[in-house]
Each structure stands twice: as structure tokens, then as C-alpha cells.
Amino acid sequence: MKRAYLEKMPLAQAQARWFSALEQAGCFDARSETIPTAEAFERITAVAVHALRPVPHVRAAAMDGIAVRADQTAGARLDQPLVLRKDVDFVQVDTGDPISQGFDAVIMLEDLDFPSPGTAECRKAAFPGQNVRPVGEDFPKGQTILPARTRLSPEAIAACLGSGNLALEVIRRPKVFVLPTGAELVSPLEPIPAGKYPETNTALFAGYLKRWQALPTMHPLLEDDYAQIRRAIESSLQEHDLLLVNAGTSKGREDFTTSIIEELGQLIVHGVSMHPGHPLVLGLAQGKPIVGVPGYPVATWVVLDQFVLPFLERYYGCALQPRTTVVARLARRVHSPLGEVEFVRVRLEQTEEGWIAHPLAGKASTLSSLIHADGLLVVPEELGGCAQGELVEVRLLK
């Protein structure tokens, strides 16, 4: 009976169905919080940020020199220099110094002589505003500094602070619950008993979730005990924005995730026509998305890439990872079953004729194929593969 669920839904359909259910359930209605700007680096704005004061808020010297009244320098010429008196006709200023009331131009040091202490000789008339940064040159008051849903770069933080925004309303980081399961597994930090394997997917989840601005909660490893797993999921629904159960998604004896999702909520997808990552489970319970993530590390990675990252980007309303592609020539033929999206890890080689993509041999079970990959070639379901020498689009992974 359980077997019937493991279908082969096209990837795009699985994504559309799940994200549309999540949208309806309000999973992307991100909440915000207000935090000190100095602590907001890499966070994402919830609302647009405007200049609370102009930047600069007073006029400033744009050069090292002297501040003068422009009209007072009228007529100064190389052959008819004008002598100005310190602290009467001019004040000395460095770049960045405010221009006092009354003065309206700066003559740079290079254009001056200082014939005696307390005097400056000017050889060219200054014009009003010369070498002066006007008020609001960088940002006029009220100007939008950043739109909503923008990741805060160092220069954005600096501009917010400079314009009087000492606190910022940012999107609350989504809390992601990660539950590793499997009787054959044991924490890699403990001695490995006979017949057990170290559990290492937790490290994959932790790293990518941190990189994508989520807050992971790592549950300790659970054996394949239905009641325990169900209890752990049920008690974590309220506090989290996304739940990832790894693994327990296939058709084996101990694949509880689908049943638990059905008991607690709604099973939306079980089985996606992609490789690796086919036995994927997507559900929704008490308004919270649950993903049953297949256990092979490359399958886990594909689900992170194809479902978790897009979930987080929809939640935040902005891109969290660049998706740069290059066109490369395929070094050898790649096979891919018709009707299935194949994620091929490739090594890239730069040659005089352009990029060459070398498909990596590793199976879904091998972390090495991910570590050695420079890029990803996605073979769509309508193709049975790609020919040797074919030009393909490769997404950069490094």
C-alpha cells in the first residue's frame, strides 16, 4: 500500500505543487524583527530603508585647502593674486571638514601660495560650490537607500548608519528543524560500533542552512522508531518554519516519514522523477512544510538545491546564492533516463577553445563527487543524455 505513493512526478510539477500549497498556507509570510544596524550584516531588509537625514547633512570640503567666500575672490588672476587673511577671509580645511557658515567654496592647496603666516595668496577666482560636497550629495533626506528584501552588504550597512538608520527592520531568520534518522547510523563524533556508519548529512544541512541565512536546530540522531520520530516532528512543528527529516523516504521497512506526514497533515509529493533524489517526500502539517530528504549525500544535496534553497528564497523574497553559468563542451557522453532530470557533477577545465566539462563518475552515495565538482549539468527529462562534444550550460558550484 505504501508503495503506491512512490511516484515519478516531474520535477517542475513537484516544485509547483509544493510551493503553491506552501504559498496558500502562508509559509512565505515572513515575519520581521528590528535589530541594531551594526548587527545586520548579511541580513535581509523587511521594508525599504530611507535616509532619515541627508548625507552629508552639512556641506563638507571635498579637497584639502582653504574655505573662502567665492564672491570675495572675484578678479583674482595669476598676474593679479589676491591676498586673503586667515580666520577672516578663509579657514584652513582638510577633505571632509564641514564648511562653516558664510564660506561657500574651497580652493585646493595646489592652487595657493602662503607668502607669510596668516595669509594665503589665491591666483584664480573661485566659484560658489567649488570643491564643496553639497548637502545630500550621497543621499538626499528621504531618499530610498535600499529596497525591501535586500541583503545587507557592508556598504549598505555603512549607508544606513550614515543616514541615521541605527536600527533596521529585517526578515526574521527562518528556523529549520533537522532530524537525522537511521538505525544503521551513529554520530561521527562517537566510536563507530560494528555494523554502523557515521552520520554525516547533518554537516551538509548545517553548512548550507547557515550559508543561506537560516537558523538550523539539529535534533540528535534517532533510530528507526516510529513513535519517537513522530513525537520529535510533532513537538517541533510550532517552533519551526521548515522541517527536514533525513532519511526514511524510500520503500524500505523503516520509511516512516510519509506515514507521519499523512497522520499529521497532508502528503503533497512522494517521488520526483529526478536523479539523485528520487524518493523525496514533500508535505505540509499544521501550516509547516516538511521534507523527507533521501539519505544519499548527493541526493540530500540535490534536495537542498532544488527545494530548500528555493523555499528560503521565497521566504526571504530575494536570491540567496548566485547562479552563474558557463557554456562548456562535454568531454564525454552523459546518459540520462528519458523522463528523469539528471544532476551531473562535472569538473571544468579551461582551455584555449573554452570550457571543457568532464562528467564525474561518482554515484549518489559519494561525497567525493560533490567535493571534486566545479559545476553542475542538469539534463532535462525530455533528453536521454548529452552527446560527447555537445555544448552544454554548466552552473558553477565554486
Next chain:
Amino acid sequence: MKRAYLEKMPLAQAQARWFSALEQAGCFDARSETIPTAEAFERITAVAVHALRPVPHVRAAAMDGIAVRADQTAGARLDQPLVLRKDVDFVQVDTGDPISQGFDAVIMLEDLDFPSPGTAECRKAAFPGQNVRPVGEDFPKGQTILPARTRLSPEAIAACLGSGNLALEVIRRPKVFVLPTGAELVSPLEPIPAGKYPETNTALFAGYLKRWQALPTMHPLLEDDYAQIRRAIESSLQEHDLLLVNAGTSKGREDFTTSIIEELGQLIVHGVSMHPGHPLVLGLAQGKPIVGVPGYPVATWVVLDQFVLPFLERYYGCALQPRTTVVARLARRVHSPLGEVEFVRVRLEQTEEGWIAHPLAGKASTLSSLIHADGLLVVPEELGGCAQGELVEVRLLK
């Protein structure tokens, strides 16, 4: 006398001279530390990491099914199925389960019938190793998992943990001292008195240094007091790997950085023929690099990009930031003085004819020109600019 130092050294020569002095002074002899692998995400390996045990370290089922002795299934055919007894001729296994001693093949569920409890009917002979992950499939024992000087990705952390590397020798994070100076400045967190400006470059330094895996120490803002600034630099030399003084690099009254560097050590460069960022100071004191960073935010950014990032990459021995470029058509002419490298911020527009680069108008004083920039066009010193419609290489900044 001080003015004589502000020269116009070509950018490449300034970089070569400073980095070569730093190399000789041992500034790139990075020290390492050993930390728990689970805490090493994004850190950089100091030495190569090898598999301390094979991965997997015992044979594992690659499919859900039953583990059998392959020779015992010889002769099984569709028309002549073989009945196997549970726990005698086979054991049931899920993907990832270890294969017990004696068994050497896995028959997948799909190829079996279960005519009665405790029996399985096999319709095809299995071969030794069928659907079995051999020992060391991912990493044989002793295999290099990562070379030295590699940034630790999530999959790298997972592979290290899986292969028994519970601690890793990583490069110690460089400590970078940041000293903001300027009598005209005040912390942006305090009320801004008349005639003062909020100091915001600290936020630029903090963000980029964190992004590039350095540990910044932010000194409180100092006024232009020679003795105070000298004391702050001198007392920080021993504890830090790089010192950044901002600003105090031009020819104004209060440009102390050059004098202090000369007193404490060696002034290597003062003035680089680039814009923004010309009045840059590069020195070395007690074996520690010191940079006098010009105060305009875009100048600060250029120095971070052209000197601080390459310093950190030499220290770490690996790239810390991707440098992806696109070829774009210039929307309007860009002027650049001959003999000076010009850093032009551009907005990129994707059209059917390819990328269009729109040069941004902002001066060196405007953070807005950095915030709005998608890319950077570097006009080399031998060119007086780039023509409208010219194809130029633009480095992506976002």
C-alpha cells in the same frame, strides 16, 4: 617635505613592491590551529586531509532488498525461480545497511516475490558485489580528501567527519586592527554634534573582513592627535597581522600615518596612480603590514579590493572571493586620466543583444555609487577612457 612622498606609483608596481616586502618579512607565513571539524565550516585547511578510515568502512546495501550469497542464486531464472529462506539464505536490508559477513550481493525489492512469510523468491541470479557499496567506494583509506589551503564547504566537513577526521588543522584567522581617525568624525551611534559627520567606514571594514575570514579589532574613533594615534598603532603591532588606519593619508594638516609608519618602520608606498584611492600609504613595521586607507568610502573600498583582499588571499593561500566577469557594451563614454587606473562602478542591464554597462555618476565620496553598482570596470592606466559602444570586461560585484 612631507609632500614629496605623495607620488603616483603605478598600481601593479605598488602591489608588487608591498607584497614582496611582506613576503620577505614573513607576513604570509600563516600559522595554524587545530579545531573540531564540526566548527571548521568556511575555515581554510592548513594541511591536506586524508581518510583515516575508508568510506564506507564496511560494505553497505546500495538498494532496499535482501542480502544474499551470489553463488547460491546461480541458475535462478524467471521460469525457474529460487526460493530463499529468511535469516538463513538471506537477510532483509534497507539502503545503507551494512552487509553481514557471508553475504555479498543485494537483490532489490522490485525483483523479488514474497510467496509466504519467511521466504523470498528470486528470479534472476545475482552477481558478487551486485547493489553493494564496496569498502572505500567514496574514499579509500589514506586517500586525500582535501588539499591544503582549501576552504571547507559543507560537503568537505561531511567527508572529513565520515572519514574519521574529527579535528582539522586550519589556518589561524588573521587579526586585523582597524583604527578610524578624524577630528571631524563621530560614532554614528552617538548624537551628531554641529560640524561633525558620522564615521561609517568602520562598517565597510567590518563587513568585508568578516566576509574574507579575517578577525577585525575595531579601535574606537580617535581625533587627529599624533601621540594618541601613534600609541594606538604601536601597541597593536604585536597582536595583529594587518593594521588599517583610516584616514590620514593625504597632504592635509593632519596626515600622520606616513610619519608614524616612518618612525615605527618602513614607508613602502605613498601615492598610487589609481582613482579613487590615490593617497594610499603602504608600510611595514616590526614585521607587520600597515595600510593608511584614504577616507572616501569608494577609495576605502578600492583599497580593500586591491590590497586587503590580495593580502588575505596570500596569507591564506587560496581565493576568498569569486571574480566572475562578463563582457558588456558600454552605454556611454568613460573618461579616465592617462597614467591612472580608474575604477568605474557600473549598473548592468541584460538585453537581447547581451549585457549593457551603464557607468554610475557617483564620486569617490558616495556610498550610493557602490550600493547601486552591479559591476566594476577597471580602465587601465595606458587608456584615456573607453568609448561609447565599446565591449569591456566588467567584474560582477553582486
